[in-house]
Amino acid sequence: MRNTSGSIECQGMSYHFLKKRLQYKLSYFFSYEVVIIASQKSIPKKLSFISIYFLGINGVIGSGTFLLPSVIYRYMNLSAVVVLLCTAVTVSLIALCYADMSSRFTGSGAAWLYSYHAFGRFTGYELGIFTWFLGCCTLSAEIVALLTTLKSFLPVFKNPVVYGIGAVGLILLFALINFYGRSIVKVVNNVSVAAKILTLIIFIVVGVFFIHKANFTPAIPQAALKGPMPFLHHFGEAFTPIFYLFTGFSFLPIAAQQMNNPEKNIPRVLIAVMVSVTILDALMMTVAVGLSGVKLGGYSTPLANALGSAIGQWGYAIIIFGMLVSIFGVAFSASFNTPSLIASLANEHGMLPKFVGKKNRHDAPWVGIILTSILSSLFSTQSYLFLVNCTVLASFIQYVPTILAVVKFKHTNEYPTHGFELPGKYLIPGLALLVSCYMVTNFTSKTLLVGTVIAILAAVAYFFIKGDRKYEEQHEKWLAELRTEGQKLKKK
Numbered sequence: 001m002r003n004t005s006g007s008i009e010c011q012g013m014s015y016h017f018l019k020k021r022l023q024y025k026l027s028y029f030f031s032y033e034v035v036i037i038a039s040q041k042s043i044p045k046k047l048s049f050i051s052i053y054f055l056g057i058n059g060v061i062g063s064g065t066f067l068l069p070s071v072i073y074r075y076m077n078l079s080a081v082v083v084l085l086c087t088a089v090t091v092s093l094i095a096l097c098y099a100d101m102s103s104r105f106t107g108s109g110a111a112w113l114y115s116y117h118a119f120g121r122f123t124g125y126e127l128g129i130f131t132w133f134l135g136c137c138t139l140s141a142e143i144v145a146l147l148t149t150l151k152s153f154l155p156v157f158k159n160p161v162v163y164g165i166g167a168v169g170l171i172l173l174f175a176l177i178n179f180y181g182r183s184i185v186k187v188v189n190n191v192s193v194a195a196k197i198l199t200l201i202i203f204i205v206v207g208v209f210f211i212h213k214a215n216f217t218p219a220i221p222q223a224a225l226k227g228p229m230p231f232l233h234h235f236g237e238a239f240t241p242i243f244y245l246f247t248g249f250s251f252l253p254i255a256a257q258q259m260n261n262p263e264k265n266i267p268r269v270l271i272a273v274m275v276s277v278t279i280l281d282a283l284m285m286t287v288a289v290g291l292s293g294v295k296l297g298g299y300s301t302p303l304a305n306a307l308g309s310a311i312g313q314w315g316y317a318i319i320i321f322g323m324l325v326s327i328f329g330v331a332f333s334a335s336f337n338t339p340s341l342i343a344s345l346a347n348e349h350g351m352l353p354k355f356v357g358k359k360n361r362h363d364a365p366w367v368g369i370i371l372t373s374i375l376s377s378l379f380s381t382q383s384y385l386f387l388v389n390c391t392v393l394a395s396f397i398q399y400v401p402t403i404l405a406v407v408k409f410k411h412t413n414e415y416p417t418h419g420f421e422l423p424g425k426y427l428i429p430g431l432a433l434l435v436s437c438y439m440v441t442n443f444t445s446k447t448l449l450v451g452t453v454i455a456i457l458a459a460v461a462y463f464f465i466k467g468d469r470k471y472e473e474q475h476e477k478w479l480a481e482l483r484t485e486g487q488k489l490k491k492k
Contacts, residue, residue, distance in 0.1 A: 049265050052252065056273035058193045059248035062138075062330040063145030064388065065200070065281060066323045068241045069288045070302040071385065075238040077294075078219040081285050083238045084245075088278040091246040093432040094399050095274050096422055097406045098250060099267035103420035104409060105482075111250055111398035116349075117415075117479060118405035121472060122462060125351045127398060128341070129458040134394035135338030136372055139174075140379035141387035142331035143167050148384060149323050152301045167380040174335035175373045179364050185336045192329020199322025200280055203303055207287040210310035215293030236442040243439070244388045245281055247395045249273060251337070267420040335376075339368030350471035389447040392439070397451065400436050403429045415482050 072080040101114045112131050116124025147166050151157040157166060177184060224234035249270060284303070288296055291306040299305040304323065308316025343365030346357030360366045379387060406422065406429045409415055422428055440448075 048260055049269065052265055052269045053272055054193050055189075056249060056252050056269055057197065057276065058189055058329070058333065059251050060246060060273060060277050061196050061200075061280070061326070062248065063142050063323075063327045063384075064241065064244040065196070065284065066303050066319075066326070067145055067148065067301065067384065068244065068388070069285055070297050070299045071241050072238050072285070073289065073302075074297040075221070075234045076224065077221050078216050078286075078289050079224075080238055080242070081282055081289075083235060084242050084282055084285055085278070087239055087242040088246065088274065088281075090432070090435045091243065091249070092271075092274045092278075093428050093435070094403065095249050095270045096267075096428050097399075097403050097432055098252075099270050099420055100406050100417065100422040101402060101409075102262065102266040102270075103264075103417040104415045111402045114405050115401040116475070118408050119401065121351070123401060124349075125345075125462055126455065126458055127401060128345045128349075128351060130394050130397045130454065132338060132342045132345075132372075133375075133454055134391060134398070135334055135341060136375045137379060137387055137391045137394060139171070139331055139334040139338060139372070139376045140382070141384060141391055142327050142334060143170050143376070143380050144382075144384045144387060146170065146324065146327045146331060149301055149320065149327065152304070153320065164381070168377050170331070171335070171373050171377050171380065174332055175369050177332075178336055178339065178369050179360065179366060180362055185332065188329050188332045192326055192333070195322050195329070196326035199319060199326065200284055202322070203307055203319060204280075204283045204287050206315065207291050207307055207310060211287065211290030212293070213290075215290050236438075240392055240439070240442045241385070241388055243392050243395075246274070246277065247391060250395060250398060264418070264420070335372070339365045339372045341368075342371065343368040349475075351465070353465060386444075386446070389443060390450055393443055393447050393451050396436055396439055397455075400433070403432050403436065407433075415479075416485055 069080075072083070076083050098111075105114065105117060112124050112127035115127045144167070147157055147163055147170075150166075151163075157163050221234065224231045252266060252270060252273070288302055288306045291310050292299070292302070295309070296302055296306060301320065301323070304316045304319035307319050342352065343357040343359070346352035346354055356367050356371070357365060358367045379390075407426060410422070410425060410429075443451075
């Protein structure tokens with residue numbers, strides 16, 4: 001069985017040992033192969049709760065945590081912490097909708113597949129393309145973030161030519177690794193998770209001893225206090241980049257088939273990850289403001305500069321090193337997952353031409369890697385904030401159909417839930433939908449134009465793609481079986 005995102009690949013095998021008194025209890029871990037000497041065969045890995053949790057942490061905490069505090073501060077000062085908490089509540093509402101859907105459909109695929117189940121093939125296809133676009137934007141954003149960090153202490157990267165070579169060079173490096181050395185992704189993921197968590201803990205624990213209360217004033221910028229409209233403008237301008245701090249949660253259900261009890265673990269992990277990230281980000285923002293005050297808004301690497309100003313150059317160096325490892329890890333993961341997603345749309349769902357899903361002898365989706373590298377290279381020429389906005393927009397394009405799917409299935413009660421029941425009937429999806437509508441008003445015209453162009457090009461291409469009826473028949477058969485299961489549960 002192949003993971004549709006490509007983040008983890010494993011073969012579905014089982015073994016029956018006939019020897020008496022020989023029994024093995026196997027634990028499946030994210031990063032290690034378990035080998036049974038008696039059989040001389042590798043055992044399939046399944047992600048435990050803690051493995052899924054760290055996978056979620058790695059997906060959510062990225063460059064935004066290290067680079068966006070300065071942008072957020074410019075608009076809301078200390079009140080940015082309150083905006084962050086409001087954003088966390090909002091994202092949690094959407095995450096609960098994902099939890100509901102993952103409890104109904106335990107297969108891999110996440111938002112685009114949920115839309116396929118609820119609204120048909122075309123909607124699923126469009127969402128699949130936007131999920132790929134989201135991956136490309138994420139890769140580009142992390143590349144730009146990495147180079148922005150390097151510019152802070154290596155002036156050579158301020159040269160546009162060197163910067164461009166660096167961006168394309170990194171994307172080509174990731175592509176080559178994906179062509180020939182894909183097994184290294186597990187090691188990079190684990191190192192990245194450890195680096196980002198340790199870096200944030202060091203920043204919070206050490207920084208709290210150097211906070212100056214005077215830096216907490218003014219709590220709100222004077223420009224935001226001129227009236228309701230200026231306040232809402234400042235709130236909205238802070239809300240969008242803060243949202244970027246949480247967007248990665250939507251990728252968790254993609255690896256559902258590689259998890260132990262996904263119908264129970266995914267909802268629990270979604271909640272655990274959101275709570276953990278909210279606490280870390282709120283503490284991080286508070287400490288950053290307390291260390292730097294108004295200076296925070298002028299820093300290109302705010303956390304590193306904040307701690308460096310408090311305890312000296314070694315504090316700056318520690319944060320920079322942790323940032324680089326963390327951002328590199330997220331970028332590498334995006335370069336690995338994104339091509340596999342577009343390949344799965346071709347190979348496993350017949351939504352794209354077969355050649356898109358072609359793989360080399362190393363089982364790498366080489367066409368998907370090339371397409372992802374080209375689009376990511378083009379976007380890496382854009383500003384970090386623009387890429388953040390594009391990522392948030394692509395995320396919301398996934399969120400809205402997922403929320404509507406929850407409403408539909410709660411109304412029809414077609415498919416049973418397994419271990420998680422969204423409380424409040426329509427209340428949570430209704431509130432999540434209202435916030436999504438509000439978010440649209442905060443995007444720039446340039447961002448909306450890019451999203452519109454992607455949607456139109458994908459729609460036009462759809463009508464030139466020869467569909468394979470067997471995929472639709474398999475999908476319809478599977479949904480019919482789920483409906484039958486739901487009817488049986490109703491009768492009990």
